[in-house]
Amino acid sequence: MSDQILEDLFGVARAAAPAPSAGLMARVLADAYEAQPLPAPAAPAAAVTRPGWRLLLAAMVDGLGGAGAVAGWPAAAAGLFFGYASPEALDWLAGAVSPSGADSYELLSAADLFLTEG
């Protein structure tokens, strides 16, 4: 058999390559999906960069009810202070709301009363 005849045979074989059935393609693809690794989830950036002391602080804040609860603490502390402090200790605060040098105030002056009775 000459090389030409052999080459013709190989040419026929190349042209007649068996086409895969739809069933085979489906089975191969199903295997592929089953064996496929899941995409890696994106790691939270804060967990990677936060130093140790910030982790501890965050854990404490979380344990006390979260950042929203802790934010109310300064106001609560001020309320406790005003409740327990003696009035004398708050003179500086009274001075801030009353004019300096005034000893008494007349809410209804005698002159006004005469004018209204007509």
Add this chain to the structure above:
Amino acid sequence: MPFDAMTAVSDDDLLALYAKGDRLAARVLTERLVPRVLGYASRILGGDRAEAEDVAQEAMLRLWRIAPEWRAGEARVSTWVYRVVTNLCTDRLRSGRRRARPMGDDLPDAADEAPGAETRMLDDARLTALNAALGQLPDRQREAVVLRHIEGLSNPEIAEVLGVGVEAVESLTARGKRPCPRPWRGSARPWIRGELR
């Protein structure tokens, strides 16, 4: 990435995308590799279509499983799959697990493109003779001849698939195609030579 754009991506890159969870990459690799490995397995197994499909599916499954550990540049994906197919076919031929089927029983149906009934019959007869002749060659020679002359691989690629040197591949293909070797001599009938035309 759309399917059409994926067709230009290399096998290596597709396998890396697959390993990262890209389902489209799996589809493109399947459509690219399965026809080739099925054709090769079919020739090595003497035209047994069902057996060749089993081998093709198993070879592709091994590719999917090795994808996460695949190191690009160490081997070509296509030659790696051909090697797996070669080994699977060798195992089946040696273990005698093949179903009893006449060679050429599952030749492809090319009715749509057949120029005529006579030509088709002639081609079928040639393919049957080719499969019969290939079946009589020693395993390594048959694999080398099919990879070289039907699958169109280069000698270095065949060397990678068979795990031998390039010189050994040249020797195998030369012996497999030697003018009128015993297997081919028996097939040199008038219809093989096209004398029925």
